[in-house]
Amino acid sequence: MKTLADPQHALADGLDAIRAEFQVPDGFPPAVLAAAAEAAKRQPTDHVDRTNRAFVTLDPATSTDLDQAFAIEAAGADLLLHYAIADVAWFVDDDGVIDREAWTRGETLYLPDRKAGLYPPILAEGAASLLPDGPRPAIVFTVRIDPSGAVALDGVERALIRSRAKLAYATAIDADLPAGFADLATRIQRDERRRGASRVDPPEQEVERVDGALALRFRPRLVAEDRNAALSLATNMAVGQALLAHHTGLFRVMAAPDDAAKLRLRNTAKAFALAWPDAQPLADFTRTLDAAQPRAAAFMLAVRRAGHGASYAPWHDGETPWHAAVAATYAQATAPLRRLADRYVIRAAVAVANGQPVPAVVTAAFDRLPKVIARADATAGRIDRAVIDLAEAIMLRSRVGDSFAAVVTDTDDRGARIQLSDYPIIARVDTTAMPGDALIVRLAAIDMQRRTIEFKRVH
Template sequence: MKVIADPGKALARGLGAIREEFQVPPGFPPEVIAAAETAARRVPDQHADRTDRPFVTLDPASSTDLDQAFAIEPAGADLLLHYAIADVGWFVADGDPLDREAWRRGETLYLPDGKAGLYPPQLSEGAASLLPDGPRPAVVFTVRIDPAGLATLDGAERAIIRSRAKLAYDNVTPDQLPPDFVELARRAQAAEAARGAVRVDPPEQEVVLLPGDGFDLAFRPRLKSEADNAALSLATNLAVAAALHAHRTGLFRVMAEPDERAVAKLRLTAGALGIGWPPEMTLEQLERRLDPTRPAEARFMLAIRRAGPGAAYMPWRDGTLPWHAAVAAPYAHATAPLRRLADRYVVRAALEIANGHPVPLAVGEAFEKLPAVMARADTLAGRIERAVVDLAEAVLLSERIGQTFHAVATEADGKGAKVQLCDMAVVARVTGSGIEPGAALQLRLTAVDVVRRTVAFERV
């Protein structure tokens, strides 16, 4: 999940109000903490020794809840990705206090001033995290990547691993990574393009202090190391999804294409941001041309993300293909069990079927219940993210009351219109009749309420 970064703590006061409004848990109940401390002392006894493999992790420098580590080796023309996933299922038993609390939360919630974890830090940032300070239990998926980038699940096992290094996106060097890391990522990305997949991943927004006084919302472009690392996770999730679907079980992430109304709105937004979009060009074709280092195109990527129908979870159903439009394939979430409840059960199912065992009854039952639980958690996370964006926009505009802005109406009804500011990644509403979608408007900022996270414009 993308959230606005706030290193200067300009949003601190408002973030406290957001945490209170959305009842973001400040910690864990004592019985859950006690269960985590007990679980952290559990000694693995069902795991193969794979400490000889040169696993490393690659994450933001500040991350301590490390779900994934990887090692890569050639196998003829293919590449074998050994993708180690934190073995959360080893520490958490069905129905125990940790499990019950995780079902209440659903996923980790992220805000600029910190996160509310799915599991207590004794596990998520300690015994279960794949940190390089000692051996850790993991589920290791071996994924075969052929020269065309097709990913298949060759095997899965519980194993003890030892990460050699905690690498960071912003300072990793090629010599620190496996020799075939870039090639594997290239193959996965080539396969993605061949499928016609278009995944829009807008750059992170950051509140920055301007020289002298005031604030601005800037974009931090995605680093190549981030994109390459994401390709490894994508390949693993695709391979797991294919294996689950072949065995007529699983929990899948599904998403439809944007509808005609959403595309029409995006065309207006593109015009407002000065992005050329010929009538004969599809949204998918335009997406492949977007450059996140250009501010206007970065803003448009955010607009695309907000305009889509949203993803959901779906258990396996006979006769139904669980399709994810952005990935252009059946897709599952398996690589972040420290942060998403659903992943723990997908990992358990994939581990069993890869070893010729039936999926446990408790896992199959969980697949039926998880879509509603995860939808509730995703909705809460989305509402919090929207509130953070509204807060950042209010802080950003608080010094500009009385100024005039160019905007384009993207939606309209009898009472007014939703507008996209042309020079900022801000979507607002203005009242008034007779506004048609696509209309160019001059708006004056009349009021900002940082506490309520609202801004008000009037037509000039």
């Protein structure tokens, strides 16, 4: 949803209504903008000089809020990932006006036409962003990856870096990227298979115009995106391990899908005519899917929705925080320009890696952040759902009265939830059909203001 495309502005009218409904901030208060302008002038003084290291960034071509830059070097059979992360804490004072505003937001909110940033653009897209137009302050995590894909945090330092190039997913070639980039990703993916991780990265949904009509489609993920995601995964796992060992931290946790969710996924696979052997674990099955195929892509989205959702948990004595999809202990530290919690995880990692006590303000934040981020995540999720509902309504508005094949994925006291067989659309229908049943449904009505679609069972 973060990059849902709308080149003809077909969604424009509805998007303004969504922004109003969810009270999405439009800009920043003057005091915050003024403080950010002053903070942007700060010169790094606590940073070692690493401008001789060949860092690059890899993001969507239009991105300007660049959280990460990376360099890779060989160390015998191991690879060393030097992962530079924007040093947001250098510009944001604890309990200052920028900090307080960030705590009210929690994270950057994305809609197809624009975003509501966590920090003012002069920082997020300027002084703190790892753009290639000059030295930038950063936190550099050095992560060791052995041939099996196991990771360990070798060091963390505040450093001054200079990105050599702003690379884009769609145009970057192997020659542009550091040697070892593909090998590192392969190692991480190999270790995921060993752990039994069920993490999936489905392609994102886009709205496009085809023969004068709107269509909701999946934008295939590029190889460079998957490889780049492996860098963040390796770093976040290494950070999570280090914080856990030092009895501190804030962790991303998620339970595995329960039996009911797995049954829904079985029925969803049936809806899409995907052959999922009864004895095959979900993680193994998802690795067989080709995300370039629309039905496989839609199933991958269903997998993402199947769990009870990820959340944050601070360290507690006697507990091992666990992320079922990653199949590991995991902390998020690689997107501080877009996620509030990352700024505090980074500060804790700097402290423990250098034998220093974790600042009290950071430890206190770990207890407060789960509720703040849960609220922000919930708002972001509702906005994403509203945008998809809007896109579905626009796409189907000329199809009222038409019939569609569908399969029941699950039922409750409100009827049956159905998955259309030829579209990435989930809806409800009033029927006594059972999970797994194939149906023909008719599109009975669309309410554009409420962004709802109504189906009736035909047979």
